[in-house]
Amino acid sequence: MKPLFIALFSAFSLTACAQQTDAEAAQDPANAASAAAPAVAQIETTPGTPEDRARQAILSINPNLAIELIDEAPIPGFREVVVSGQAIYVSDDGKYLLQGNLFDVQQKRDLSQAGLSKVRRGLVEQVPASERIVFAPANPKHTVTVFTDVECGYCRRLHEEIADYNKRGIAIEYLAFPRMGLDSDDARLMVSVWCSADRRKALTDAKAGRNVPPRECDNPVATHYQLGQRIGLTGTPLILAQDGTQMPGYMPPDALLTMLDDLAARAAAAE
Structure with missing residues:
Protein backbone atom coordinates (compact mmCIF):
# COMPACT_ATOMS: atom_id res chain seq x y z
CA MET A 1 0.00 0.00 0.00
CA LYS A 2 2.87 2.38 0.71
CA PRO A 3 3.91 2.99 -2.95
CA LEU A 4 0.30 3.76 -3.95
CA PHE A 5 -0.15 6.14 -1.01
CA ILE A 6 3.11 7.91 -1.86
CA ALA A 7 2.04 8.30 -5.51
CA LEU A 8 -1.30 9.81 -4.52
CA PHE A 9 0.24 12.05 -1.89
CA SER A 10 2.84 13.30 -4.37
CA ALA A 11 0.19 14.15 -6.95
CA PHE A 12 -1.87 16.09 -4.42
CA SER A 13 1.21 17.72 -2.90
CA LEU A 14 2.16 19.10 -6.30
CA THR A 15 -1.11 21.00 -6.36
CA ALA A 16 -0.74 21.97 -2.73
CA CYS A 17 2.68 23.48 -3.35
CA ALA A 18 1.08 25.86 -5.82
CA GLN A 19 -1.31 27.10 -3.14
CA GLN A 20 -0.04 29.90 -0.88
CA THR A 21 -1.64 32.05 1.76
CA ASP A 22 -1.94 35.75 0.98
CA ALA A 23 0.78 36.48 3.53
CA GLU A 24 3.19 34.01 1.93
CA ALA A 25 2.47 35.33 -1.55
CA ALA A 26 3.00 38.91 -0.43
CA GLN A 27 6.51 37.96 0.77
CA ASP A 28 7.30 36.16 -2.49
CA PRO A 29 7.85 38.62 -5.38
CA ALA A 30 7.91 35.75 -7.87
CA ASN A 31 4.26 35.05 -7.09
CA ALA A 32 2.96 38.57 -6.54
CA ALA A 33 1.16 38.74 -9.89
CA SER A 34 -0.28 35.26 -9.39
CA ALA A 35 -1.55 36.17 -5.93
CA ALA A 36 -3.51 39.07 -7.40
CA ALA A 37 -5.74 36.71 -9.38
CA PRO A 38 -9.14 35.82 -7.85
CA ALA A 39 -9.37 32.72 -5.68
CA VAL A 40 -11.22 29.67 -6.97
CA ALA A 41 -14.62 29.25 -5.30
CA GLN A 42 -15.09 25.88 -3.64
CA ILE A 43 -17.91 23.64 -4.83
CA GLU A 44 -20.84 23.41 -2.42
CA THR A 45 -22.44 20.04 -1.66
CA THR A 46 -25.40 18.83 0.38
CA PRO A 47 -24.38 17.04 3.60
CA GLY A 48 -25.01 13.29 3.58
CA THR A 49 -24.85 12.93 -0.21
CA PRO A 50 -22.24 10.92 -2.15
CA GLU A 51 -21.01 14.23 -3.62
CA ASP A 52 -20.42 15.65 -0.14
CA ARG A 53 -18.63 12.51 1.02
CA ALA A 54 -16.41 12.69 -2.07
CA ARG A 55 -15.63 16.35 -1.41
CA GLN A 56 -14.83 15.68 2.23
CA ALA A 57 -12.58 12.77 1.26
CA ILE A 58 -10.54 14.92 -1.12
CA LEU A 59 -10.29 17.83 1.33
CA SER A 60 -9.22 15.48 4.11
CA ILE A 61 -6.09 14.80 2.05
CA ASN A 62 -5.47 18.49 1.46
CA PRO A 63 -7.97 21.20 2.50
CA ASN A 64 -6.42 23.72 0.08
CA LEU A 65 -7.28 21.78 -3.08
CA ALA A 66 -9.68 23.53 -5.45
CA ILE A 67 -12.30 21.07 -6.72
CA GLU A 68 -13.60 21.94 -10.19
CA LEU A 69 -16.28 19.25 -10.63
CA ILE A 70 -18.05 16.46 -8.75
CA ASP A 71 -20.28 14.25 -10.86
CA GLU A 72 -21.50 10.67 -11.17
CA ALA A 73 -18.68 8.43 -12.36
CA PRO A 74 -18.95 6.03 -15.32
CA ILE A 75 -18.50 3.16 -12.85
CA PRO A 76 -21.27 2.38 -10.30
CA GLY A 77 -20.68 3.37 -6.69
CA PHE A 78 -18.21 6.15 -7.39
CA ARG A 79 -18.16 9.94 -7.92
CA GLU A 80 -15.80 11.56 -10.40
CA VAL A 81 -13.92 14.54 -8.98
CA VAL A 82 -11.82 16.88 -11.14
CA VAL A 83 -8.95 18.55 -9.30
CA SER A 84 -6.30 20.64 -11.09
CA GLY A 85 -6.78 18.90 -14.40
CA GLN A 86 -6.88 15.39 -12.92
CA ALA A 87 -9.79 12.98 -12.67
CA ILE A 88 -10.09 11.30 -9.27
CA TYR A 89 -12.67 8.62 -8.39
CA VAL A 90 -14.07 8.46 -4.85
CA SER A 91 -16.41 5.72 -3.60
CA ASP A 92 -19.88 6.92 -2.62
CA ASP A 93 -19.17 6.15 1.04
CA GLY A 94 -16.02 8.30 0.90
CA LYS A 95 -13.72 5.43 1.95
CA TYR A 96 -11.87 4.66 -1.26
CA LEU A 97 -10.07 6.78 -3.81
CA LEU A 98 -8.80 5.81 -7.24
CA GLN A 99 -6.48 7.95 -9.31
CA GLY A 100 -5.82 7.53 -13.02
CA ASN A 101 -7.56 7.27 -16.36
CA LEU A 102 -10.71 5.15 -16.65
CA PHE A 103 -10.54 3.23 -19.91
CA ASP A 104 -13.52 1.47 -21.54
CA VAL A 105 -12.02 -1.65 -23.12
CA GLN A 106 -14.98 -2.41 -25.39
CA GLN A 107 -15.35 1.16 -26.71
CA LYS A 108 -11.57 1.69 -26.63
CA ARG A 109 -12.14 5.12 -25.13
CA ASP A 110 -10.78 7.05 -22.16
CA LEU A 111 -13.90 7.82 -20.10
CA SER A 112 -11.97 10.20 -17.85
CA GLN A 113 -11.77 12.75 -20.63
CA ALA A 114 -15.50 13.57 -20.59
CA GLY A 115 -15.42 15.23 -17.18
CA LEU A 116 -12.04 16.84 -17.82
CA SER A 117 -13.24 18.25 -21.16
CA LYS A 118 -16.35 19.67 -19.50
CA VAL A 119 -14.22 21.50 -16.95
CA ARG A 120 -11.74 22.78 -19.53
CA ARG A 121 -14.53 24.04 -21.78
CA GLY A 122 -16.24 25.86 -18.92
CA LEU A 123 -13.03 27.53 -17.76
CA VAL A 124 -11.94 28.64 -21.23
CA GLU A 125 -15.40 30.03 -22.02
CA GLN A 126 -14.90 32.48 -19.17
CA VAL A 127 -12.09 34.23 -21.05
CA PRO A 128 -13.44 37.30 -22.91
Whole structure:
Protein backbone atom coordinates (compact mmCIF):
# COMPACT_ATOMS: atom_id res chain seq x y z
CA MET A 1 0.00 0.00 0.00
CA LYS A 2 2.87 2.38 0.71
CA PRO A 3 3.91 2.99 -2.95
CA LEU A 4 0.30 3.76 -3.95
CA PHE A 5 -0.15 6.14 -1.01
CA ILE A 6 3.11 7.91 -1.86
CA ALA A 7 2.04 8.30 -5.51
CA LEU A 8 -1.30 9.81 -4.52
CA PHE A 9 0.24 12.05 -1.89
CA SER A 10 2.84 13.30 -4.37
CA ALA A 11 0.19 14.15 -6.95
CA PHE A 12 -1.87 16.09 -4.42
CA SER A 13 1.21 17.72 -2.90
CA LEU A 14 2.16 19.10 -6.30
CA THR A 15 -1.11 21.00 -6.36
CA ALA A 16 -0.74 21.97 -2.73
CA CYS A 17 2.68 23.48 -3.35
CA ALA A 18 1.08 25.86 -5.82
CA GLN A 19 -1.31 27.10 -3.14
CA GLN A 20 -0.04 29.90 -0.88
CA THR A 21 -1.64 32.05 1.76
CA ASP A 22 -1.94 35.75 0.98
CA ALA A 23 0.78 36.48 3.53
CA GLU A 24 3.19 34.01 1.93
CA ALA A 25 2.47 35.33 -1.55
CA ALA A 26 3.00 38.91 -0.43
CA GLN A 27 6.51 37.96 0.77
CA ASP A 28 7.30 36.16 -2.49
CA PRO A 29 7.85 38.62 -5.38
CA ALA A 30 7.91 35.75 -7.87
CA ASN A 31 4.26 35.05 -7.09
CA ALA A 32 2.96 38.57 -6.54
CA ALA A 33 1.16 38.74 -9.89
CA SER A 34 -0.28 35.26 -9.39
CA ALA A 35 -1.55 36.17 -5.93
CA ALA A 36 -3.51 39.07 -7.40
CA ALA A 37 -5.74 36.71 -9.38
CA PRO A 38 -9.14 35.82 -7.85
CA ALA A 39 -9.37 32.72 -5.68
CA VAL A 40 -11.22 29.67 -6.97
CA ALA A 41 -14.62 29.25 -5.30
CA GLN A 42 -15.09 25.88 -3.64
CA ILE A 43 -17.91 23.64 -4.83
CA GLU A 44 -20.84 23.41 -2.42
CA THR A 45 -22.44 20.04 -1.66
CA THR A 46 -25.40 18.83 0.38
CA PRO A 47 -24.38 17.04 3.60
CA GLY A 48 -25.01 13.29 3.58
CA THR A 49 -24.85 12.93 -0.21
CA PRO A 50 -22.24 10.92 -2.15
CA GLU A 51 -21.01 14.23 -3.62
CA ASP A 52 -20.42 15.65 -0.14
CA ARG A 53 -18.63 12.51 1.02
CA ALA A 54 -16.41 12.69 -2.07
CA ARG A 55 -15.63 16.35 -1.41
CA GLN A 56 -14.83 15.68 2.23
CA ALA A 57 -12.58 12.77 1.26
CA ILE A 58 -10.54 14.92 -1.12
CA LEU A 59 -10.29 17.83 1.33
CA SER A 60 -9.22 15.48 4.11
CA ILE A 61 -6.09 14.80 2.05
CA ASN A 62 -5.47 18.49 1.46
CA PRO A 63 -7.97 21.20 2.50
CA ASN A 64 -6.42 23.72 0.08
CA LEU A 65 -7.28 21.78 -3.08
CA ALA A 66 -9.68 23.53 -5.45
CA ILE A 67 -12.30 21.07 -6.72
CA GLU A 68 -13.60 21.94 -10.19
CA LEU A 69 -16.28 19.25 -10.63
CA ILE A 70 -18.05 16.46 -8.75
CA ASP A 71 -20.28 14.25 -10.86
CA GLU A 72 -21.50 10.67 -11.17
CA ALA A 73 -18.68 8.43 -12.36
CA PRO A 74 -18.95 6.03 -15.32
CA ILE A 75 -18.50 3.16 -12.85
CA PRO A 76 -21.27 2.38 -10.30
CA GLY A 77 -20.68 3.37 -6.69
CA PHE A 78 -18.21 6.15 -7.39
CA ARG A 79 -18.16 9.94 -7.92
CA GLU A 80 -15.80 11.56 -10.40
CA VAL A 81 -13.92 14.54 -8.98
CA VAL A 82 -11.82 16.88 -11.14
CA VAL A 83 -8.95 18.55 -9.30
CA SER A 84 -6.30 20.64 -11.09
CA GLY A 85 -6.78 18.90 -14.40
CA GLN A 86 -6.88 15.39 -12.92
CA ALA A 87 -9.79 12.98 -12.67
CA ILE A 88 -10.09 11.30 -9.27
CA TYR A 89 -12.67 8.62 -8.39
CA VAL A 90 -14.07 8.46 -4.85
CA SER A 91 -16.41 5.72 -3.60
CA ASP A 92 -19.88 6.92 -2.62
CA ASP A 93 -19.17 6.15 1.04
CA GLY A 94 -16.02 8.30 0.90
CA LYS A 95 -13.72 5.43 1.95
CA TYR A 96 -11.87 4.66 -1.26
CA LEU A 97 -10.07 6.78 -3.81
CA LEU A 98 -8.80 5.81 -7.24
CA GLN A 99 -6.48 7.95 -9.31
CA GLY A 100 -5.82 7.53 -13.02
CA ASN A 101 -7.56 7.27 -16.36
CA LEU A 102 -10.71 5.15 -16.65
CA PHE A 103 -10.54 3.23 -19.91
CA ASP A 104 -13.52 1.47 -21.54
CA VAL A 105 -12.02 -1.65 -23.12
CA GLN A 106 -14.98 -2.41 -25.39
CA GLN A 107 -15.35 1.16 -26.71
CA LYS A 108 -11.57 1.69 -26.63
CA ARG A 109 -12.14 5.12 -25.13
CA ASP A 110 -10.78 7.05 -22.16
CA LEU A 111 -13.90 7.82 -20.10
CA SER A 112 -11.97 10.20 -17.85
CA GLN A 113 -11.77 12.75 -20.63
CA ALA A 114 -15.50 13.57 -20.59
CA GLY A 115 -15.42 15.23 -17.18
CA LEU A 116 -12.04 16.84 -17.82
CA SER A 117 -13.24 18.25 -21.16
CA LYS A 118 -16.35 19.67 -19.50
CA VAL A 119 -14.22 21.50 -16.95
CA ARG A 120 -11.74 22.78 -19.53
CA ARG A 121 -14.53 24.04 -21.78
CA GLY A 122 -16.24 25.86 -18.92
CA LEU A 123 -13.03 27.53 -17.76
CA VAL A 124 -11.94 28.64 -21.23
CA GLU A 125 -15.40 30.03 -22.02
CA GLN A 126 -14.90 32.48 -19.17
CA VAL A 127 -12.09 34.23 -21.05
CA PRO A 128 -13.44 37.30 -22.91
CA ALA A 129 -12.75 37.60 -26.62
CA SER A 130 -10.92 40.87 -25.92
CA GLU A 131 -8.22 38.96 -23.97
CA ARG A 132 -7.41 36.54 -26.80
CA ILE A 133 -5.00 37.00 -29.70
CA VAL A 134 -6.84 35.54 -32.68
CA PHE A 135 -5.61 34.32 -36.05
CA ALA A 136 -8.65 33.13 -38.00
CA PRO A 137 -9.90 32.62 -41.57
CA ALA A 138 -13.05 34.40 -42.73
CA ASN A 139 -15.35 31.44 -42.05
CA PRO A 140 -13.60 29.00 -39.70
CA LYS A 141 -14.63 25.36 -39.71
CA HIS A 142 -13.01 24.73 -36.33
CA THR A 143 -11.73 26.95 -33.52
CA VAL A 144 -9.07 25.91 -31.03
CA THR A 145 -7.73 27.62 -27.93
CA VAL A 146 -3.95 27.48 -27.58
CA PHE A 147 -2.09 28.25 -24.36
CA THR A 148 1.18 29.54 -25.73
CA ASP A 149 4.62 30.67 -24.64
CA VAL A 150 6.83 32.93 -26.73
CA GLU A 151 10.01 30.95 -26.04
CA CYS A 152 9.12 27.25 -26.49
CA GLY A 153 10.22 25.65 -29.75
CA TYR A 154 6.95 23.91 -30.60
CA CYS A 155 4.97 27.11 -29.87
CA ARG A 156 7.14 28.91 -32.40
CA ARG A 157 6.80 26.09 -34.89
CA LEU A 158 3.00 26.19 -34.59
CA HIS A 159 2.98 29.94 -35.16
CA GLU A 160 5.24 29.66 -38.20
CA GLU A 161 2.47 27.53 -39.74
CA ILE A 162 -0.40 29.79 -38.68
CA ALA A 163 -1.34 30.56 -42.30
CA ASP A 164 -1.56 26.82 -43.04
CA TYR A 165 -3.92 26.24 -40.11
CA ASN A 166 -6.08 29.12 -41.30
CA LYS A 167 -6.11 27.78 -44.88
CA ARG A 168 -7.57 24.53 -43.54
CA GLY A 169 -10.35 26.42 -41.79
CA ILE A 170 -8.84 26.32 -38.29
CA ALA A 171 -8.99 29.46 -36.17
CA ILE A 172 -6.29 29.81 -33.50
CA GLU A 173 -7.15 31.74 -30.34
CA TYR A 174 -4.10 32.31 -28.15
CA LEU A 175 -3.99 32.60 -24.36
CA ALA A 176 -0.79 33.37 -22.45
CA PHE A 177 1.16 30.81 -20.46
CA PRO A 178 4.72 31.94 -19.61
CA ARG A 179 6.12 28.55 -18.68
CA MET A 180 9.05 30.03 -16.72
CA GLY A 181 6.66 31.70 -14.28
CA LEU A 182 5.16 35.13 -13.75
CA ASP A 183 8.39 36.73 -12.52
CA SER A 184 10.39 35.70 -15.59
CA ASP A 185 11.65 37.68 -18.58
CA ASP A 186 9.38 35.42 -20.60
CA ALA A 187 6.33 36.67 -18.69
CA ARG A 188 7.39 40.30 -19.02
CA LEU A 189 7.75 39.83 -22.77
CA MET A 190 4.27 38.33 -22.96
CA VAL A 191 2.90 41.30 -20.99
CA SER A 192 4.51 43.58 -23.59
CA VAL A 193 2.85 41.56 -26.35
CA TRP A 194 -0.60 41.76 -24.75
CA CYS A 195 -0.10 45.51 -24.10
CA SER A 196 0.87 46.27 -27.71
CA ALA A 197 -1.44 48.22 -29.99
CA ASP A 198 -1.10 45.42 -32.57
CA ARG A 199 -1.03 42.23 -30.51
CA ARG A 200 -0.91 39.92 -33.53
CA LYS A 201 2.22 41.61 -34.90
CA ALA A 202 3.83 41.77 -31.46
CA LEU A 203 3.21 38.06 -30.85
CA THR A 204 4.60 37.16 -34.27
CA ASP A 205 7.68 39.32 -33.62
CA ALA A 206 8.22 37.80 -30.17
CA LYS A 207 7.99 34.24 -31.48
CA ALA A 208 10.43 35.09 -34.28
CA GLY A 209 12.95 36.54 -31.83
CA ARG A 210 12.46 40.10 -33.03
CA ASN A 211 12.41 43.03 -30.63
CA VAL A 212 9.13 43.90 -28.93
CA PRO A 213 9.24 47.25 -27.09
CA PRO A 214 8.60 46.81 -23.35
CA ARG A 215 5.12 47.89 -22.31
CA GLU A 216 2.93 47.64 -19.24
CA CYS A 217 -0.84 47.87 -18.91
CA ASP A 218 -3.81 46.19 -17.29
CA ASN A 219 -3.31 42.75 -18.88
CA PRO A 220 -4.62 39.16 -18.55
CA VAL A 221 -1.29 37.29 -18.56
CA ALA A 222 -1.42 36.31 -14.85
CA THR A 223 -5.08 35.30 -15.15
CA HIS A 224 -4.37 33.12 -18.20
CA TYR A 225 -1.41 31.56 -16.39
CA GLN A 226 -3.53 30.58 -13.39
CA LEU A 227 -6.25 29.31 -15.70
CA GLY A 228 -3.70 27.02 -17.36
CA GLN A 229 -2.70 25.69 -13.94
CA ARG A 230 -6.33 24.96 -13.06
CA ILE A 231 -6.72 23.06 -16.32
CA GLY A 232 -3.67 20.98 -15.44
CA LEU A 233 -1.33 22.35 -18.09
CA THR A 234 2.11 20.77 -17.93
CA GLY A 235 3.61 21.94 -21.22
CA THR A 236 3.10 24.32 -24.12
CA PRO A 237 1.52 24.54 -26.57
CA LEU A 238 -1.68 23.21 -25.01
CA ILE A 239 -4.35 22.96 -27.72
CA LEU A 240 -8.02 22.61 -26.75
CA ALA A 241 -10.90 21.90 -29.12
CA GLN A 242 -14.16 23.79 -28.63
CA ASP A 243 -15.62 20.93 -26.56
CA GLY A 244 -12.62 21.03 -24.20
CA THR A 245 -10.85 18.00 -25.65
CA GLN A 246 -7.09 18.30 -25.21
CA MET A 247 -4.92 17.64 -28.25
CA PRO A 248 -1.65 15.68 -27.81
CA GLY A 249 0.66 18.71 -27.92
CA TYR A 250 1.81 20.32 -31.16
CA MET A 251 0.15 18.88 -34.26
CA PRO A 252 0.87 19.77 -37.92
CA PRO A 253 -2.05 21.46 -39.72
CA ASP A 254 -3.28 18.35 -41.57
CA ALA A 255 -3.10 16.16 -38.45
CA LEU A 256 -4.96 18.71 -36.35
CA LEU A 257 -7.66 19.09 -39.01
CA THR A 258 -8.15 15.31 -39.15
CA MET A 259 -8.51 15.08 -35.38
CA LEU A 260 -10.95 18.00 -35.22
CA ASP A 261 -13.02 16.51 -38.05
CA ASP A 262 -13.13 13.18 -36.17
CA LEU A 263 -14.27 14.90 -32.97
CA ALA A 264 -17.02 16.75 -34.85
CA ALA A 265 -18.19 13.52 -36.55
CA ARG A 266 -18.35 11.66 -33.22
CA ALA A 267 -20.27 14.52 -31.62
CA ALA A 268 -22.77 14.55 -34.50
CA ALA A 269 -23.22 10.77 -34.29
CA ALA A 270 -23.92 11.00 -30.56
CA GLU A 271 -26.78 13.51 -31.02
